[in-house]
Amino acid sequence: MCAAIHAARNGAKVTIIEKNESLGKKLSMTGNGRCNLTNLDMRAECFNPAAAARIKDWLTAFGPADTIEFFKSLGVVTQSEEGYIYPISGQAKTVVMALENEIKRIGIEVKFKEQFKGVENSGDGNSISVVTNLGRYEADVCIIAAGSLSGPKSTLSTGDGYYICKKLGMNVKDTHPALVGFKCGAEEVMPSQGVRCEAGISFVLGNEELAAEEGELQITAEGISGIPVMQASRNVIKLVEEGKPVLAVIDFFPDYDDERFAELKKDMMRLRDDRTLQEFLLGFSNSNVTEMILSRMKLSPGMKMRNISESMAECVLDSYRALKLALVDSFGYQASQVTTGGVSLGDIGDDLSFVADKRIFVIGELLDVDGRCGGYNLQWAFTSGAIAGKAAAMETDM
Numbered sequence: 019m020c021a022a023i024h025a026a027r028n029g030a031k032v033t034i035i036e037k038n039e040s041l042g043k044k045l046s047m048t049g050n051g052r053c054n055l056t057n058l059d060m061r062a063e064c065f066n067p068a069a070a071a072r073i074k075d076w077l078t079a080f081g082p083a084d085t086i087e088f089f090k091s092l093g094v095v096t097q098s099e100e101g102y103i104y105p106i107s108g109q110a111k112t113v114v115m116a117l118e119n120e121i122k123r124i125g126i127e128v129k130f131k132e133q134f135k136g137v138e139n140s141g142d143g144n145s146i147s148v149v150t151n152l153g154r155y156e157a158d159v160c161i162i163a164a165g166s167l168s169g170p171k172s173t174l175s176t177g178d179g180y181y182i183c184k185k186l187g188m189n190v191k192d193t194h195p196a197l198v199g200f201k202c203g204a205e206e207v208m209p210s211q212g213v214r215c216e217a218g219i220s221f222v223l224g225n226e227e228l229a230a231e232e233g234e235l236q237i238t239a240e241g242i243s244g245i246p247v248m249q250a251s252r253n254v255i256k257l258v259e260e261g262k263p264v265l266a267v268i269d270f271f272p273d274y275d276d277e278r279f280a281e282l283k284k285d286m287m288r289l290r291d292d293r294t295l296q297e298f299l300l301g302f303s304n305s306n307v308t309e310m311i312l313s314r315m316k317l318s319p320g321m322k323m324r325n326i327s328e329s330m331a332e333c334v335l336d337s338y339r340a341l342k343l344a345l346v347d348s349f350g351y352q353a354s355q356v357t358t359g360g361v362s363l364g365d366i367g368d369d370l371s372f373v374a375d376k377r378i379f380v381i382g383e384l385l386d387v388d389g390r391c392g393g394y395n396l397q398w399a400f401t402s403g404a405i406a407g408k409a410a411a412m413e414t415d416m
């Protein structure tokens with residue numbers, strides 16, 4: 019939509035081919051329905067290493083300030099929540115509607131429920147034929163913005179673009195779900211009620227730390243998710259899918275350094291009297307976390323503290339510092355927010371065109387670009403869309 023508007027604003031006659039029954043299905047679900055459009059803290063390190071070298075120039079050409087201006091031009095007022103930019107309406111649907119209104123207003127034609135299948139050379143050798151399940155369109159250029167494999171079923175994110183780009187001769191890197199949670203092994207004791215709490219979490223394989231994050235963690239009967247897990251997922255997913263024994267190590271006291279935690283333990287030890295283990299731990303942590311820890315250690319909550327040795331009591335407290343969970347799989351593409359991998363940037367020019375055929379452009383998540391959670395992926399969609407839209411308009415026979 020962003021590419022179409024930029025192309026049309028620069029004089030091109032544009033047609034959008036959309037296989038869904040409406041535009042912006044995924045966009046309307048973003049940011050928990052609030053749409054985290056971009057982030058003021060936009061750095062190359064917030065994207066995958068393969069993209070880091072080139073993303074800076076693209077973001078300089080169209081960055082967060084340009085996104086905010088673009089949406090202002092559509093009548094969408096934005097606000098910053100500590101650098102995270104949202105529409106002031108607090109509704110992703112108003113963002114989608116504003117894009118749709120502009121699309122209508124500037125005369126962009128939209129074909130709904132039509133599936134783009136590929137691009138071929140047309141008879142005259144100059145223009146191209148855009149092939150769909152319903153027919154073909156002659157065009158000067160084609161911008162492929164078919165997205166990824168991530169998102170709920172209703173978004174129809176079936177990764178068509180990867181197949182089409184491969185057929186066009188582009189290098190497509192292996193894909194994996196990212197910004198996703200993980201299932202834990204069947205042998206793991208998980209909290210029956212589920213837990214949502216602040217925690218530090220690191221992911222390790224043997225002695226190697228793969229990633230470390232802090233934030234609101236969610237633990238359910240099936241596994242772990244929440245922002246810190248999603249942020250770390252890109253560095254972990256491939257190894258988990260290969261069946262490597264990756265562990266999540268959870269620290270329920272992320273604000274405590276070792277010295278402060280030792281002090282806290284000392285204070286707690288003074289409470290070893292005739293109270294039960296459950297009473298002892300009542301105010302120490304979330305009760306569902308405690309239930310999980312005690313059942314993993316096979317300790318009865320009703321045990322009297324005076325019957326528990328000092329070293330065992332310390333061991334219980336220490337397990338809140340480094341609870342280990344074995345990961346067996348991710349929750350999959352449908353639960354993920356982005357897909358890692360995709361069309362290699364080596365095949366893509368600075369204007370987002372295919373180096374082997376300048377009439378074809380590839381943008382958005384279909385490319386091998388994925389960012390952290392927090393507005394980075396939408397910014398990339400807008401950045402690549404705006405640059406390609408303008409460049410594509412230059413290539414058209416206006």
Ligand SMILES: Cc1cc2nc3c(=O)[nH]c(=O)nc-3n(C[C@H](O)[C@H](O)[C@H](O)COP(=O)(O)OP(=O)(O)OC[C@H]3O[C@@H](n4cnc5c(N)ncnc54)[C@H](O)[C@@H]3O)c2cc1C
Binds near residue numbers: 038392397
């Ligand atoms: C639940 C969820 C929440 C998210 N929240 C955020 C957030 O708050 N902030 C953020 O920055 N990112 C967020 N993301 C990621 C972000 O939504 C995506 O990175 C972004 O939408 C990618 O844009 P895109 O245009 O490349 O692809 P998409 O938005 O997926 O758009 C692709 C379009 O192409 C259509 N299409 C696909 N194949 C075909 C075909 N063969 N023929 C015709 N049409 C086709 C699709 O129907 C779709 O309309 C979230 C993702 C999810 C799943």
